[in-house]
Amino acid sequence: MNTLAETRILHIPRPFKLESGDCLPELDIAYETYGEFRGDNAILIEHALSGDAHAAFYHAGENKPGWWDVMIGPGKAFDTDRYFIICSNCLGGCQGTTGPSSPDPATGRPYGLSFPPITIRDMADVQRALLADLGVERLVCVAGGSMGGMQALQFFCDYSTMCAAFICIASALKHSAQQIAFNEVGRRAIMADPRWNEGRYYADVPPEAGLSVARMIGHITYLSEKLMQEKFGRTRKDRHVPNIFRPSFEIEHYLDYQGIAFVKRFDANSYLYITNAIDNFDLITSISGTGRTRGEGRARGDIEDLRRKKGLVITFTSDWLYPPAQGREIVRFCNALHVHTSFTAINSEHGHDSFLTDTRTQSEYIRGFLNAI
């Protein structure tokens, strides 16, 4: 029998201040928890761009588990027999946490582009509010992959007094020009879709064509060139002379499918806001207080607190979107802050997706790391 989980919503009826100085009049946070809370055994899991609060176990009546179920559960890397695992949908998302598709209390209509710009730090602050509500005052670890790794780093640095450790997987201290470029083309594809309509599409057909193109670009970068070649090569789905304006190669059908599947579950404006937060993320300027969007007068964890902490940076050799070199930069930066940070580049052929699919070696590293905290 499958272990069940459900997404709950924490409603915060008070204004929530963002790093930009803007306020959200109220806030919903969608989250799930797995395992039993015993005061000192909490781990916060952070999801990637298209993830959600449903990280593990099964929703009643569904036969597909959460997005990181391979890593979270009894006896797994994040062992729910030992740890209390929390995962929440990120701020700006579209799976229960307040985002551009949520109703603006002032109008009753979806925010759309009147939703304020958000940052990775804002996402961390929202999670801090959730932990406060749950009565979680200390974390064994904050962990995540891709954008989840950025959130993990930001949370760890901003709330250093409550974190013993971080695990940052397949991620970066900040985006390179090429990483920004891929995101920007995705955003352009969405905004080029007339159905986007400056973000006002919620009463109408959403910009599915544009969002689908954005997702297709993403999927090219998530797979290694080698795996894509082995999996699809030049195999054709049809055996006839192709209609040149319909997909013919398997890889074309795969991307087409990924695009169509994505638009059913994701909001185009969320895609714009979240990728913008990712591109603007820059941990070094953020925690040194030189960031251009840093809010004023807010207490942050003292960097001195980091001295007693531990970090684990995991990368994958075939990940060309967040290559091991960017993981090494994280390690250098964290070690300069006197966080004892380990590094591994796991041999894997799945590209960036390895953090979701290559669980064996990854689990060993994480299990060993958590045991040593």
Place this chain on the structure above:
Amino acid sequence: MNTLAETRILHIPRPFKLESGDCLPELDIAYETYGEFRGDNAILIEHALSGDAHAAFYHAGENKPGWWDVMIGPGKAFDTDRYFIICSNCLGGCQGTTGPSSPDPATGRPYGLSFPPITIRDMADVQRALLADLGVERLVCVAGGSMGGMQALQFFCDYSTMCAAFICIASALKHSAQQIAFNEVGRRAIMADPRWNEGRYYADVPPEAGLSVARMIGHITYLSEKLMQEKFGRTRKDRHVPNIFRPSFEIEHYLDYQGIAFVKRFDANSYLYITNAIDNFDLITSISGTGRTRGEGRARGDIEDLRRKKGLVITFTSDWLYPPAQGREIVRFCNALHVHTSFTAINSEHGHDSFLTDTRTQSEYIRGFLNAI
């Protein structure tokens, strides 16, 4: 004073048979020549996806030379004091040679999607027709980069009796899944643009937004990650807190500019037809007669003829779109056909664009190769 050139049009008023079996009722071929024809000194230059017949010198009144002027001219790699250089716009293009934007003689209106699918072999056949008209019966060499390299290989194999050598730069025997994927996303972006209108947009505003996105994707793949980082990094164009729906980073402005510049000079349907020809290119099945679109009953150069020929394959270390490994595949294939083929991977940081920009070392190799023929 700049050396002048002009694009001429060869009109062929007869039906032109394509590899698919389809016929074009008539054909225009736009071409330029540089240097003086002396019977045995002709070199055919092939352009890439977005190139045209204007490879070198200046058009009257213009201050920008042809796209490969750094390589073609007196004393340059393709020395116009010695060689008679010919370059024509490819079939399916939009710079003078018949393509989907050309008028269909049957209707007087642009072909649009009634233009038949074309192949790299069709492009070679069109060039053969041009050479016949020019009275060129032998070529010292056929040469090109990127898609031009594919055309060079196809022409060399199909018309082996008239070619002494080929130079194939930054290209491949056939596209990998990832290369198809990048092209497919570009095509999807164009077709997702409602202005595309199933290819019928010539009397109206063309699908500029979609074509621009396609071009932006292309430009990401043309530059090396390292060069993009050095050139743009995370530098911002504006100094204020950005409007998140307008470009802010320099790299975003760069891509935006490239997209806008491209739609002014290129036809969206040509983009679809030509990238389709590129993705379907597969030299091995093509010359072994097992290709699915191979026409029947057509005389091709005897592969035995290749034994006395020479080839040069040039790649660039930072080119991740057509990496050196694909160049090595060309060499292995050609050497198996007993073409004496040399290989070089030139150290360069410009990525795929190196074949257009890194001229010094490339010129040395080409000059030496041509001297040895």
